[in-house]
Amino acid sequence: MTAVRSDTALRIDGVSRFFGSGAARVQALDNVSLDVRSGEFLCLLGASGCGKSTLLGLIAGLDAPTTGTVDTTGRRAGMMFQDSxxxxxxxxxxxxxxxxxxxxxxxxxxxxxxxxxxxxxxxxxxxxxxxxxxxxxxxxxxxxxxxxxxxADILCMDEPFGALDAMTRDLLHDELERIWRETGVTVIFVTHDVREAVRLGDRIVLLSSRPGRVAEIFDVDIERPRRIDSARVAELATEVTTRLREEVGRHGH
Ligand SMILES: Nc1ncnc2c1ncn2[C@@H]1O[C@H](COP(=O)(O)OP(=O)(O)OP(=O)(O)O)[C@@H](O)[C@H]1O
Ligand SMILES: [Mg+2]
Structure with a gap:
């Protein structure tokens, strides 16, 4: 095994997760590998049911992979759920x-x-x-x-602002970004909102549907603070959305 670099907060290596058994067996994740830098703001994006919450649960230590490893490099992971x-x-x-x-x-x-x-x-x-x-x-x-x-050193957030109106959400994006900068916490942020991912993330990991695989990783090279309605955010969001549609289309959902 290669040594984990000290600036790596989280290493996900060859992770698959199956649920159930026999005919009811479902594969939620397929061979997901990913390194997350300490202090990084990583967004996980994908269609409903693609395994985002499953992956987050594995990172937070609420669940264990069927195969592969999740290494939080001795760091503590915490969780924030969708409804408050x-x-x-x-x-x-x-x-x-x-x-x-x-x-x-x-x-x-x-x-x-x-x-x-x-x-x-x-x-x-x-x-x-x-x-x-x-x-x-x-x-x-x-x-x-x-x-x-x-x-926590690694904060897992599962669609935390999904139920809020746009203006409140906007404000909370600002607050979260500020607190993230002040604390240096590593954030893994799940969303199915492409613009939200572009607004917040250093990188966006796009998961494919059923089973979830890493379909593509986008670097978000847009200076902070960002505005969700800025032209550059919109431009990258369009590109990511096109890829997301391809992924969803590929599986007939
Ligand atoms: N405890 C479980 N038992 C059986 N199947 C499960 C379990 N948890 C998740 N699954 C299945 O794994 C797949 C991925 O589910 P998951 O909740 O991770 O998706 P998601 O990407 O978070 O979706 P959403 O965007 O709707 O929240 C789904 O097919 C789901 O039915
Ligand atoms: Mg979910």
Whole structure:
């Protein structure tokens, strides 16, 4: 085996994942290999059912590959899910505290960290609100703060902004980009929105459909900060969309 370079945060090598057995056996991923640089913002793009969430689950350590290896090089991986999945009986602050409690951090320090995290997602002063008192965008901010409270080195995000309106999403892209730069965290961001991938990613990995394979990798050579409605973003998005359509068409979906 070749040595993993110290600036490699994640190495995925020959990963396949099958689900079920017999006639019901489904291959979700086929021989996926990929190296992710430490501090990279990587977007995973592909049609519905192509194995994006499956791959993310393998990276986050929630699932194991059937064959191949996922090596997080000793780094800790955390997860943020599509729906905010906040616990309704806890306040915003209480939700953000959960990962801190799990790591045994003491109460006084937890309080301080929660305040810092709320400020980071621009919700200072809202620690005592319950999820139902917040807007959808605010709930996603709380969820973002909770994701960062995991202090993971690799943050896996599964379509985190899929359910938001365009303007709220735009704002959260800005926030996420800022926090990513400040913390230096490695982000693996799943989306099926091509423009979102171009807006955020250093690279975009396009997965083919059924089973998921790496169809193509795009480098996004567009200066940050980017605007989702800029001409350059639109131009690359068109190119990626064309490839995505080919991939989807190839499988008759
Ligand atoms: N636990 C499981 N048991 C059986 N089949 C599964 C399981 N998880 C995923 N699959 C199958 O694996 C394939 C990939 O699913 P996955 O959820 O990874 O797709 P996805 O790319 O995230 O799709 P979407 O964009 O709709 O979220 C699908 O055919 C799905 O039915
Ligand atoms: Mg999914």
């Amino acid at each position: 999945a906040l616990l309704p009986w806890l306040t915003a602050g209480g939700n953000i505290e959960v990962p801190l409690r799990l790591r045994g951090i003491r109460r006084a320090e937890r309080r301080e960290r929660v305040e810092g995290l709320l400020a980071m997602v621009r919700l200072a002063g809202l620690a005592d609100k319950r999820p139902h008192e917040l807007s959808g965008g605010m709930r996603q901010r709380v969820s973002l703060a909770r994701a960062f409270a995991q202090e």
